[in-house]
Amino acid sequence: MGRKLKAAQVQCATQNSIPFLAVGRGHGSIESLAKLQNGIQIWTASMNSVTIASDRQSATIGPGALSKQVTDVLYAQQKWTGKFRLVVVPKGFPVS
Numbered sequence: 060m061g062r063k064l065k066a067a068q069v070q071c072a073t074q075n076s077i078p079f080l081a082v083g084r085g086h087g088s089i090e091s092l093a094k095l096q097n098g099i100q101i102w103t104a105s106m107n108s109v110t111i112a113s114d115r116q117s118a119t120i121g122p123g124a125l126s127k128q129v130t131d132v133l134y135a136q137q138k139w140t141g142k143f144r145l146v147v148v149p150k151g152f153p154v155s
Contacts, residue, residue: 083123115138118138
């Protein structure tokens with residue numbers, strides 16, 4: 060499923076007051092799963108891009124990105140998470 064479809068799923072759920080839980084790589088807390096009643100789970104593992112901004116001061120990381128993938132991309136650009144502001148908002152997802 061593409062990003063546009065996932066964004067449409069979030070929008071549809073929101074507009075219809077349907078609870079949803081976005082899951083990146085299967086690591087959801089038991090508490091979150093237990094609270095999801097009559098809702099949908101949106102699998103975001105395919106949204107695994109890691110893109111460093113042109114100003115090299117931030118990055119956009121997809122919810123399905125693995126930590127090693129993030130580390131490899133940052134390291135290749137001589138960046139580290141301790142000194143790097145990370146923006147974790149997948150493109151196409153509504154932000155309020």
